[in-house]
């Protein structure tokens with residue numbers, strides 16, 4: 001038998017697989033690398049996160065990614081070069097991480113690579129009736145497989161679109177398997193560049209669970225800080241926003257995007273929530289001259305409001321959901337305080353309370369998706385639009 005397939009069959013028969021999950025999100029801050037011991041599959045899946053690190057991107061790489069990120073005027077040659085370059089860089093980062101953990105590449109069964117989203121264009125965003133939902137993640141999986149010598153599963157989002165989804169969010173496929181619990185209404189809220197959540201109702205019924213993006217998490221705040229505060233990448237501990245006052249007229253104007261009132265599940269990105277979006281809202285609300293601290297305070301409240309209103313849509317007034325936080329926004333005290341104030345019936349936790357490091361959660365998700373591709377039977381999510389019953393990812397072989 002071909003040695004690649006022999007290896008795959010061996011992996012399938014293992015009780016526990018060592019899978020490296022990778023995520024590089026819309027914040028462009030670095031590569032999250034989670035080494036996971038995954039056993040079982042489907043509803044029997046269990047994950048132990050053995051190691052986790054975020055390898056920060058240096059300024060040169062950030063600038064190169066930014067030059068093609070969510071930009072319709074991106075240089076096509078740069079897109080082509082960066083597809084290979086990011087694959088190679090991610091492979092190098094994995095090898096370094098393995099070395100620092102005292103592990104050899106041969107010990108690892110599979111890498112699950114999300115890649116770097118550079119453009120996200122669901123039909124609702126691009127608005128071109130002749131074209132399908134579309135999304136593009138770069139950082140080629142074959143480069144990762146060949147350079148590390150580890151079988152790599154990559155490019156998860158295309159299958160989701162091919163099967164009728166919008167290519168995101170994919171969190172439901174991992175959240176349902178790892179975190180659904182009969183008797184508890186759970187919201188798995190990830191506040192990354194974009195905020196999204198998975199709704200896991202207490203009846204544990206797969207056909208009613210879904211993940212949805214809800215709007216900006218950190219992306220608008222980050223973009224604003226990067227433009228107006230030279231040398232800063234984000235508003236650490238909301239130090240700047242905490243000095244400002246929320247401007248209600250601007251907040252109201254920000255809340256007007258059609259996306260915000262669309263039904264779940266839905267997806268978006270910085271292609272919509274960007275600085276021109278803020279500038280237009282400022283113009284419409286006559287707040288173009290607002291001080292920077294007040295703008296940041298308002299953007300923070302905007303992120304909180306879209307999350308609060310979306311969670312409220314899922315539950316009746318008397319229900320008390322448990323909200324499990326993950327993603328960088330959970331480290332923003334102003335944002336978290338606003339969420340707690342706006343959702344007084346909810347109990348707040350982090351995924352740490354479910355034994356998954358909240359900063360690692362999205363990388364773990366891709367490890368679970370790869371495990372399902374190898375060893376799972378498609379979970380049946382029923383006929384719900386946006387949650388096709390599929391496994392995802394392309395298999396890249398090292399030899």
Ligand SMILES: Nc1ncnc2c1ncn2[C@@H]1O[C@H](COP(=O)(O)OP(=O)(O)OP(=O)(O)O)[C@@H](O)[C@H]1O
Nearest residue numbers: 025026027192193194218234236237327328329331
């Ligand atoms: N201490 C902190 N104070 C305030 N904000 C923080 C803090 N730590 C992280 N953040 C925010 O979290 C962001 C990074 O979040 P995260 O790594 O979850 O994003 P991502 O994975 O790139 O996004 P996405 O899930 O949208 O792809 C930072 O850019 C910053 O805005």
Ligand SMILES: CC(=O)N[C@H]1[C@@H]2OC[C@@H](O2)[C@@H](O)[C@@H]1O[C@H](C)C(=O)O
Nearest residue numbers: 117120168169170171192194196362
């Ligand atoms: C296109 C894309 O990369 N989307 C990301 C991004 O980051 C958060 C949100 O926007 C979510 O839709 C998605 O990632 C997570 C991992 C998901 O698919 O569930």
